[in-house]
Amino acid sequence: KQEVTQIPAALSVPEGENLVLNCSFTDSAIYNLQWFRQDPGKGLTSLLLIQSSQREQTSGRLNASLDKSSGRSTLYIAASQPGDSATYLCAADNAGNMLTFGGGTRLMVKP
Amino acid sequence: ETGVTQSPTHLIKTRGQQVTLRCSSQSGHNTVSWYQQALGQGPQFIFQYYREEENGRGNFPPRFSGLQFPNYSSELNVNALELDDSALYLCASSFRTSGEETQYFGPGTRLLVL
Numbered sequence: 001k002q003e004v005t006q007i008p009a010a011l012s013v014p015e016g017e018n019l020v021l022n023c024s025f026t027d028s029a030i031y032n033l034q035w036f037r038q039d040p041g042k043g044l045t046s047l048l049l050i051q052s053s054q055r056e057q058t059s060g061r062l063n064a065s066l067d068k069s070s071g072r073s074t075l076y077i078a079a080s081q082p083g084d085s086a087t088y089l090c091a092a093d094n095a096g097n098m099l100t101f102g103g104g105t106r107l108m109v110k111p
Numbered sequence: 112e113t114g115v116t117q118s119p120t121h122l123i124k125t126r127g128q129q130v131t132l133r134c135s136s137q138s139g140h141n142t143v144s145w146y147q148q149a150l151g152q153g154p155q156f157i158f159q160y161y162r163e164e165e166n167g168r169g170n171f172p173p174r175f176s177g178l179q180f181p182n183y184s185s186e187l188n189v190n191a192l193e194l195d196d197s198a199l200y201l202c203a204s205s206f207r208t209s210g211e212e213t214q215y216f217g218p219g220t221r222l223l224v225l
Contacts, residue, residue: 041221043218046216096167
């Protein structure tokens with residue numbers, strides 16, 4: 001059974017800092033690893049999807065890496081902004097879009 | 112906006128009642144998944160429907176059931192509501208080809224069971 005853990009659970013940083021969010025998973029037989037953003041009381045917005053054959057994906061200030069052998073993924077956010085404040089969720093896909101989510105990292109970027 | 116809509120946005124029920132939540136998928140998507148997200152936690156997979164058939168199920172009891180219609184809209188039904196069913200219910204749609212496609216999530220229905 002896949003288990004996904006995210007560290008830290010919460011993070012507060014000043015504007016402009018570069019930061020790294022961590023995600024670990026127990027079953028490396030994944031189709032892909034996905035990162036989502038969730039604003040308070042809202043649904044999920046897909047940020048990055050890394051296929052199992054890939055090592056990383058980039059979108060703007062976001063870069064996500066995947067190391068299947070160690071069961072780890074990281075989301076790197078460059079030059080953080082107050083608008084980045086949200087909960088970030090990673091999810092492992094072992095069975096065709098049936099995702100196992102971590103508990104999330106709640107990020108606060110202070111002006 | 113993802114093109115996925117859910118109704119209602121909020122709902123209050125009492126323990127033992129039944130509830131139906133609805134999801135309208137993004138146009139052209141033939142797969143819908145439902146998730147339950149308790150406060151402060153990540154979403155948990157309930158089940159998935161592909162072309163009107165249940166295609167996979169998470170660790171949820173049979174009182175959680177669903178339907179997918181020919182137009183690919185979907186319903187989640189929960190019978191005999193319990194206090195722990197209070198959560199945000201999310202649906203997500205995708206177009207199944209290889210099974211690795213991005214899912215598009217709706218805004219969710221927040222259910223409170225008293």
